[in-house]
Amino acid sequence: MLALNEQREAVGAGAGRARAQVDLCDVRHKFAGGEFLFRPLNATLLPGQRYALTGASGSGKSTLLSILAGWLDPSEGTVLRHGLQSIGWVFQNPHGSARRSVVDHVVLPLLATGASRRHAETQARLVLEAFQLAHRADDAFSVLSGGEAQRLMLARAVASSPDLLLVDEPTAQLDMRTAETVNTALQLVSAGGSIVVVATHDERTADACDQTIALSE
Template identity: 55%
Template sequence: MRVDVRTLGHQFPDRPWLFRDLDLVLVPGHVYALTGPSGSGKSTLLALLAGWLAPQEGTVERHEISDISWVFQNPHGTPRRTALDHVALPFLARGAPVHEAEQDGLSLLVRFGLADVAHQQFRRLSGGEGQRLMLARAIAARPQLLLVDEPTAQLDLSTAREVNDAITRLASPQTIIVIATHDPETRDSCTDHVDLAHHQPAFLPGTRAR
């Protein structure tokens, strides 16, 4: 399982290049922080990795990847379902008996510091709890590629810290994880760092920028 990115570059019609000459090999067990100034193309790169968007130059090859999940800035859960329901569901969907699915779900809630709210409805969770639950649910679903867009953007400092703490426990041997972020603490919670600033035309050698 692997994502190979080769000499990738993208620009939208009649707009300047966002980035060029990006080479990456993404593998499971790592959590890649994707940083860069606002408008540098972080969300665009996530869409290219997912295959939602075709690159203007270069290639993105996904090897042995069929399931791709996203976690967005705002947690989207089912309001009246409990936290445990949210993480048990992916296990049930894979055919686990209820008891086992709930046990596995509970272990994930413990890992993400959510054991105390296991039986709380989603609508009663705080912003940080909701966001950590989205990460826990994404891990439970075991996608081969997990794309996370600005997970702390809507959170205050201490709530963001809780989410960043969860990110330090996110790495999974079954999943390649990429997190677009502005937050230096999120970047430091990841295992690897890709800085789009180094791939903006102004930073690249030669005269290709225009």
């Protein structure tokens, strides 16, 4: 097990990164023919902070993640992205390549950024250790438990140390103990200097964040 400062280094630690910030100014959204999903939102999202997006099913949590990612323009208001160079997204259901090894799921995106195989593999194994997956590194994706697969998705997303990490329902189908390990992993990501935004129905996950942005009562 790595010491916390080594874990932070493994997940990026934000060395040399511009200080990113996202400002939401009176943002709201409605789809064609529909009602506005949430009240006008005003918020400043800062590095090293975890924000929980909460609200009833259909209140617009996933929609707001898409707006933050820049995939969707809000119907009203403005999203200002300062110094934001990279965005990671972890989807609700872990997707992997069944026969590919766990370590290769982290290595391949690093190779795509131009890293050498040797550097990428060293970095990938450090990140897997930080996410308590070192013992699984050479196993196939298909043998992972739900919690392990979810942690691998987080490990893969943070290996390239995104300025903004968007996470959709990371603990929805996990038992309490496994959910705790995912929440701890999210703390590790923000400790590395990322802005972390988590859409969640799970009170434990919301409580583990620094702030809550409630889209409905």
